[in-house]
Amino acid sequence: MARIAIIGGGISGLSAAYYLSKSLKSTPAKIVLIEAGKQFGGWMESSRFDDGTVFEHGPRSLRGVKSEAGYASLLLAEEIGLESKILSVKKEHPASKYRYIYAKDQLCLMPTGPGDLIKKIPPFTRPLAAFGWKEPFRKSVKLHDESIHDFITRRFGEEIATYAFSAMFRGIYAGDTRKLSIKSCLRPVFDMEQQHGSIIRGAIFGKRTKTEIPKSPLVERFRSEGWSLWSFQGGLQTFPETIASKLKEDPNIELHLNTVCADLGFTVDNKANLKYNGKEEVFDHVISTIPSGDLASLMSKQHSSMATDLNRIPLASVGVVNLQFEGDRLPIQALGHLVPFCEPDRVLGILYDSCSFPGHGTLDRPTTRLSVMMGGAWFEDHFGPVDQYSDDELTEVALKATRDQLGIKEKPFRVISKVAKRGIPQYNVGHSDIVDSVFSYAESKKFPLTILGACYKGISLNDCILNSRNTMKSLGEQMTQ
Numbered sequence: 001m002a003r004i005a006i007i008g009g010g011i012s013g014l015s016a017a018y019y020l021s022k023s024l025k026s027t028p029a030k031i032v033l034i035e036a037g038k039q040f041g042g043w044m045e046s047s048r049f050d051d052g053t054v055f056e057h058g059p060r061s062l063r064g065v066k067s068e069a070g071y072a073s074l075l076l077a078e079e080i081g082l083e084s085k086i087l088s089v090k091k092e093h094p095a096s097k098y099r100y101i102y103a104k105d106q107l108c109l110m111p112t113g114p115g116d117l118i119k120k121i122p123p124f125t126r127p128l129a130a131f132g133w134k135e136p137f138r139k140s141v142k143l144h145d146e147s148i149h150d151f152i153t154r155r156f157g158e159e160i161a162t163y164a165f166s167a168m169f170r171g172i173y174a175g176d177t178r179k180l181s182i183k184s185c186l187r188p189v190f191d192m193e194q195q196h197g198s199i200i201r202g203a204i205f206g207k208r209t210k211t212e213i214p215k216s217p218l219v220e221r222f223r224s225e226g227w228s229l230w231s232f233q234g235g236l237q238t239f240p241e242t243i244a245s246k247l248k249e250d251p252n253i254e255l256h257l258n259t260v261c262a263d264l265g266f267t268v269d270n271k272a273n274l275k276y277n278g279k280e281e282v283f284d285h286v287i288s289t290i291p292s293g294d295l296a297s298l299m300s301k302q303h304s305s306m307a308t309d310l311n312r313i314p315l316a317s318v319g320v321v322n323l324q325f326e327g328d329r330l331p332i333q334a335l336g337h338l339v340p341f342c343e344p345d346r347v348l349g350i351l352y353d354s355c356s357f358p359g360h361g362t363l364d365r366p367t368t369r370l371s372v373m374m375g376g377a378w379f380e381d382h383f384g385p386v387d388q389y390s391d392d393e394l395t396e397v398a399l400k401a402t403r404d405q406l407g408i409k410e411k412p413f414r415v416i417s418k419v420a421k422r423g424i425p426q427y428n429v430g431h432s433d434i435v436d437s438v439f440s441y442a443e444s445k446k447f448p449l450t451i452l453g454a455c456y457k458g459i460s461l462n463d464c465i466l467n468s469r470n471t472m473k474s475l476g477e478q479m480t481q
């Protein structure tokens with residue numbers, strides 16, 4: 001019987017185990033999943049309180065998108081029987097419609113429809129259409145890669161890059177658009193300029209790849225109700241917990257918690273040697289789903305050049321302060337607001353969790369839940385070395401931001417501050433070259449190794465699940481041939 005190890009029990013590792021066992025059904029194999037932490041889920045961590053409150057410390061929702069990746073997460077949730085536990089944010093909800101940025105000392109509502117493009121809305125000095133109309137006539141440049149900031153400045157002007165795009169990418173990557181790669185973070189937009197000479201022309205005349213809509217009652221519900229975001233009763237952690245309990249039902253799958261994989265090497269006869277729990281074991285194949293820096297540490301002794309490349313993918317630490325206030329304190333109903341990098345504040349943005357997911361609130365009375373995000377690409381500049389930050393300082397910064405930006409002066413009755421240390425991979429300029437180099441090195445050496453996880457080909461939960469599903473389907477097919 002083939003023996004396969006999966007290192008890491010975050011969403012990538014768990015979904016890899018789930019899809020690999022499914023794809024190997026006719027050829028039973030032993031799958032051993034090794035997770036260093038005390039619970040499964042990686043960054044997906046929710047705190048649940050007796051009064052019904054749920055706080056998210058990592059990701060807080062899955063994005064409802066009509067793409068292969070968006071459908072992959074829905075299908076997985078459906079297959080493991082979670083459809084009745086889904087909490088969705090429908091298209092008419094304020095958290096779907098309204099997004100703000102905080103700039104020039106005010107909350108600025110971003111356009112909600114085409115009509116807003118011809119109005120002058122703060123913080124912009126002209127109507128957005130005035131930045132856009134010249135774009136199709138601007139000279140295009142043949143590029144290998146460029147920062148998002150330079151790319152958007154070239155196409156639409158610096159104001160759009162500085163306010164709209166920097167805020168958006170502080171929200172998604174906790175990253176700095178002056179470093180993040182347009183090619184790796186916004187590939188379709190990059191391709192539009194390369195193929196059509198302009199983004200607007202590309203959007204109008206470009207060929208649309210049709211996404212196949214899976215036949216599934218949950219996908220149908222998602223499409224007809226138009227969810228923009230979704231989560232679960234009990235928080236996002238319900239997802240990895242349920243996948244893990246499904247995996248436990250399979251006698252061919254072994255799950256280990258509190259177990260660090262300490263070393264990984266490859267033998268001349270194409271096997272993998274894994275050191276964990278103080279013992280060394282031989283596997284026919286290994287699937288790594290751990291962050292790039294952790295994989296680099298495992299590989300550095302035998303394959304230092306691959307480790308050097310892996311270490312070139314930076315990971316940003318993100319501070320998340322969850323606050324809960326008595327009563328309804330929000331001055332506006334929306335998903336939240338983001339703060340562009342040109343503002344002096346130390347926060348990346350504030351998410352209005354009680355607006356998006358009222359189902360994660362107290363059962364007996366109204367309360368307001370906020371998540372204040374900070375640090376990211378600026379963590380060390382703002383808070384010092386990530387192993388020496390102070391929780392009190394993070395909380396102080398969060399409370400000042402809620403006071404200054406939302407006018408909430410009351411004291412919260414519940415506060416939890418945590419830092420996702422090296423939590424979000426930064427796909428900086430040149431990222432795709434690093435990934436190519438890592439993957440082609442492993443391939444050229446014919447390592448029995450598959451590399452998955454958020455550090456390479458998409459950071460969202462949807463991307464991680466799709467990547468694990470598709471890669472495990474091919475691996476399963478190869479192994480059953």
Ligand SMILES: Cc1cc2nc3c(=O)[nH]c(=O)nc-3n(C[C@H](O)[C@H](O)[C@H](O)COP(=O)(O)OP(=O)(O)OC[C@H]3O[C@@H](n4cnc5c(N)ncnc54)[C@H](O)[C@@H]3O)c2cc1C
Pocket residue numbers: 007008009010011012013034035036037041042043044057058059060061062063259260261262289290291294318320420423424452453454455459460461462464
């Ligand atoms: C604060 C924050 C907010 C986010 N918000 C969102 C959001 O709202 N929506 C969204 O779609 N995405 C969001 N993301 C991104 C998304 O959560 C992550 O990209 C995704 O969870 C990564 O999953 P993963 O399994 O690839 O990696 P991880 O979650 O990092 O899992 C890797 C696992 O490997 C384990 N491990 C590491 N080294 C070893 C070792 N040597 N031996 C054994 N185990 C090891 C770790 O303990 C960990 O459990 C957010 C991320 C963060 C940090």
